[in-house]
Amino acid sequence: MATKTYSTRVNEQDHDEAVQIFNDLGMDWSTGIRIYLKSVIKNKGIPFSLSQSEILSPELEKSIEQSLEEYKKENYQTVHSVDELFDQLDK
Structure with missing residues (x-):
C-alpha cells in the first residue's frame, strides 16, 4: 500500500x-502514530474513553x-415505574 507524508502541529513537550x-x-x-490510527x-x-466525568465541579x-x-x-x-417517579416528582 502506498504511503503519504502528513504534517501535524504538536506541542513540543507532548511530542518529546x-x-x-x-x-x-x-x-x-511514525510507528506509534500508525498504531494509533490503526486502532481508531x-x-x-477513539480507542479510549473521552469523558469529563473524572473532573467533577464543586457543585456536582x-x-x-x-x-x-x-x-x-x-x-x-423507592418507585417501581417511570410513571410513579413522575407522580412523586410532581408532588
Whole structure:
C-alpha cells in the first residue's frame, strides 16, 4: 500500500514525551502514530474513553455527597415505574 507524508502541529513537550514512550516500547514516532490510527480504524472511534466525568465541579461533588448522606440515612423513596417517579416528582 502506498504511503503519504502528513504534517501535524504538536506541542513540543507532548511530542518529546510521546517519542520517549515510543522509544521505550522499541518503536519510532511514525510507528506509534500508525498504531494509533490503526486502532481508531479498528474501533471505529477513539480507542479510549473521552469523558469529563473524572473532573467533577464543586457543585456536582457537593450534590453527590448530599445524595450519599441521604441514602445512608435511608432518606429516600423507592418507585417501581417511570410513571410513579413522575407522580412523586410532581408532588
